Amino acid sequence: MSTTEGAPFRYIDLFAGIGGFAAALEAFGGECVYSVEIDDAAAKVYERNWGHSPLGDITRDANDVVMNVPAHDLLAAGFPCQPFSKSGAQRGMEETRGTLYWNILKIIQAHHPTIVLLENVRNLAGPRHKHEWDVIIQTLRDEGYRVSETPSVFSPHLLPLERGGRPQVRERVFITATYDPDGLLGEVEAKPPLANLSLRGGEEWDLAADLPLSDGEVPGTALSADEVAWLEAWDDFVTTMWPVVRAANTDSEREATLPGFPIWVDRWIKAEQLEAWAAGAPGVPYRNRTDLPDLWDDVPAWKQNFLVKNARFYTRYKAQLDRWLARHEVATFPPSRRKLEWQAQQTPTLWECVLQLRPSGIRAKRPTHLPALVAITQTSIIGSARRRLSTTEAARLQGFPDNFDFGPQSAAATYKQLGNGVNIGAVWNMLRAHASRDRAVLEASEKGRSLLKAILDDAPKSPDDRLEHVVAEGQSRYAESMLPVAV
Template identity: 65%
Template sequence: MAEQPARFSFVDLFAGIGGFAAVLRGYGGKPVYSVEIDKRAAKVYELNWGHSPLGDITKDANDEVMAVPAHDILAAGFPCQPFSKSGAQRGMDETRGTLFWNILKIIEAHHPTVVLLENVRNLAGPRHFHEWQVVVESLRAQGYRVSETPAVFSPHLLPLEAGGRPHVRERVFITATYDPDDLMGGVDPMPAVENRSLRGGEEWDLEADLPLDPEHEVEGFGLGDDERAWIDAWDEWVRVLRAIHQSEAQRVGEKARRLPGFPVWVDAWVHEDDLLIPEGTPSWKANFLRKNSALYTAHRDAFEEWIERHGVRDFPPSRRKFEWQAQDTATLWECVMQMRPSGIRAKRATHLPALVAITQTSIVGTRERRVSPREAARLQGLPDNFEFGDQPASATYRQLGNGVNVGAVWHVLREHVMRDEAILKTTEAGRRIFSAVVTDSPQSPDDVMESVVRDGQTRASD
C-alpha cells in the first residue's frame, strides 16, 4: 500500500496487538504514540504495524510527566479497576490510582477531538453503575459530549459486507467529541450505536462466513481422548433423551418435547422423594436442583444405564455438568462446544461465543478440533496476512481474547462521527476526521485491512 498523507493523528493506549490501530490506520490515520505493557503483545504489534509500543502508560502520563504528544483521536481498550464509592463529584481525584486516571491526564493535557474507549459489557451493568457514572462525568467535566446511555455492540450484529463476523462479543463503547462551547445546548446525546442486529434477520453460516479452515486436523488443536469420551457420552445422552421424548409424543399424539434448556448436573440427580434442599439455599439454585431431580426421576432407569455405560461418575466434576443450547441440532458433533468450568456447553454452529483470554477455546464439532489461531484472528476481523510470529498458540489466543473486534470498532467510530457531524465540522481537525471516516472510506474494513497490514509489515521490515 503506497504511503498516503495522514488524514488525522491518533494515540493507541493499552494497544494489545493493534485492533484499534487496524481501524484507525484503515481510516487514514497516523499513530503518534502507542503503548502496551505486555512484551509478547508488543512484539506482535511491532511485526504488523512497524514500531514497538512496549512501555508503561503510568510512567508516560502522570502529574509530573506528559510524554504523550498532541493528537486528534484517542483510542483505548482500558482495564477497569474499581473506583471509590464517594461520588462522581470528586472528578479526577476519584480516578487516581486507576489506569483511567492516566487516560484523563492525557485528555486534560491535549483535549483530542474524539475519544474512543472500549471495555467489557459488565462496565455498563448494574454492579458497575458507579464506575460508569465516573467515566461519563469525568469526560463531561473536560468538555466532552458523551452519552450517559451505554453503547453496547457485537460484531455478529453487523452484516458480513460491513465487517461483521459470526462472533457474539458484546462490548461497551464510550465515544466522546470535544465540545467545550456546548454547541448542542446540553442535550444528552443518544449512544453512537444500539445493541440490535443490522442483518435483517439473516442467520450466520459459520462454515462459509468466517470461513472455517477445511482441515479436520490442525496440529496442536485436536481433542484429547478424554475430551472425545466426554463428548461421545453426552452426545449419547442427547440421543437417548430425544428418543424417549419422541416415543412419548407418538404414544399421546403430540409434538415431541425439546431437550431441557437448563444446565443438567449428574451430581444433582436424586429421586424427588430423596431431594433435600438445605435452608438458606438461594432460590436460583433450589430451582436448579428441583429441575434436575424431576428430570432424573422421570428417566432414572435410562439415565443410570447411561451413567454406568460411560462411567460418568468418574468424569471430572465440571464434565458431569452439561448445557444444551443447540435446539434441534442432531448431534454434539454438529455443534460448537466449550469446555467451561461450569460444564460442557453446546450451541448451534451458526456463530461462535466470545473469545476469552483463558482456556475456553471453542470446539467446532464438524472439525473435531478447537478453533485455530487463524480462525480466531478472523473472528476479530484481522486479515490472513496478520502475523503472530513464533509465539505459542496460547499467547495468540490470549491476545485475541483481550483484543477489540475490527468490524465493531470500525462501525462504532463511523456512527459516532456521523452523529456528531455538526460539532466536528466546526473545527479543522473535526473536518479532517469526518472526511476520513465518513466521506472517503468504504463501509467495510475488509476492503482495506490486508493492504493496511501489509503496509505496516513493510515498515517493520525496513
C-alpha cells in the first residue's frame, strides 16, 4: 500500500482496474489502505504503477462473516452493475444481496467513510434500471449519507484541457455521497455536483493538438490491406457523392449532406420494388435477405424506416451509385463493410474522419473528438494518420501520463484495460465539485476538513500537474518491493 507520510486522507479502491481512481486520489495526496481487482492482468499493471497488488476478491473480504477491509476516509468504486432482484416488496440491503454492490454496502456499514464515490455506465441512470438506482440511493441514505437522487452523468470531453479534460465522449454516471448522520443541512436538497463543474462550452477539440497524436509510423497501429481497400472504396463514395448531393439540394444546407441514416448497400433497390413489397407483393426484393421476414408488416418499424430511406437514396442517385459499386466490387466486401454510418456532417472526405470498424458498419465521425474507448476490438482509426489509435494515445485519452507503464503485456490487453477504465480527469473534477457542494458538511469534522483541504483547497485545477510525479513514486515503490530480501 501507499506509505505517504502524513497523508491527508486514507482511501480504498474497489474494482480497481489499472488504477484510474488511484491516479486521481494519489494526486490529491491520499494513501491507499486497501484495493482489490479480480483480473490478474489488470492487477499486474496496477501493481507496477502504484506499488502494491490489488489482486483479490471483495466477496471474500467483505461479507456477512468477514470484514478484512481497514478503516478509511474515502471509498471509490467503479462497480459492475449486476441486476438487482425485483421480486418481493422488500427494499434496502436485502435487495442487493447477491450483487457486488452489496459487498460495497457491507464496507460502508462497517466503516462509514466520509466520502463515497461510485462510478458506472450511463445506463445505470436510465429508465430500465430505475429500480436499481433507487435501491442504491435509498441504502446510502439509510446509512446517513447526503446523496442526490438526480444522476450526475459526465464526460471528459465537456471539460477544458486545463481542467484535465480530454477529447473523448465517455458518458458515465457518478454517485457521490458525504456521511452526514446528523443532517447538518436539514432539508436542503442534495443537488448533483455537476452544477459546480466548469464546463468547456461550445469550444471544439483539436485531436492533433489536444490529445496529442504521435508523429510518424506507430508500431502495431497499421491498417490491413483489406481495411485500406474498404476505406478507400467508401472514401470514393464520399468524394463522389458529395458534389452530386450538394448540387441536387441547393435550397437546403441540411439536405446538402450525405445521408445520416445507415447506408446499407445490400438494401439498395428501386423504390418501386420496395413499394410493391410493402403493398403485399410476394417475395422479398433483396438478394441478401437473411435478416428479413417474408412479409413487410413483420419488419420492425425502425428497419422499415431505414429500408425506405436506402431505397429512395438509391433510386435518386442510381447512375452514380451503380458506377461506384462496379469500380470497387463492393459486393465482395464482408457484410459489415457494406454499410456506412455517416455522422461526420460536412467533412469532405472519409480520410479526414475518425473511423470505427464496427459490427454494424463503418462509422465515420468528425475529427473533433473520439468515441468512448471500449473493451472490445473497435479501436478508433485516425483518418488523417491512416492508422489506429495507439495504446499510448488511448492512455492519454483516459488521462494517464506517458510514464504510465503497462509492462510486457499485449496491446490488446492494454486496449481492453483502458476501455474498462475510468477517466482520471472526470474523477478529479467530479470529486472537487462534490467537495464544493458539501463544504458545509465536511467542515464540521476533522476528517472532513482534511479531505476538503486536500481535494479542493490545496489541489490544482487539473490532475495533469501531478500525475507524472505520483506515477513515478508508485513505480519506485514497486521497484523497491521487487528487490531481494537480505537474509
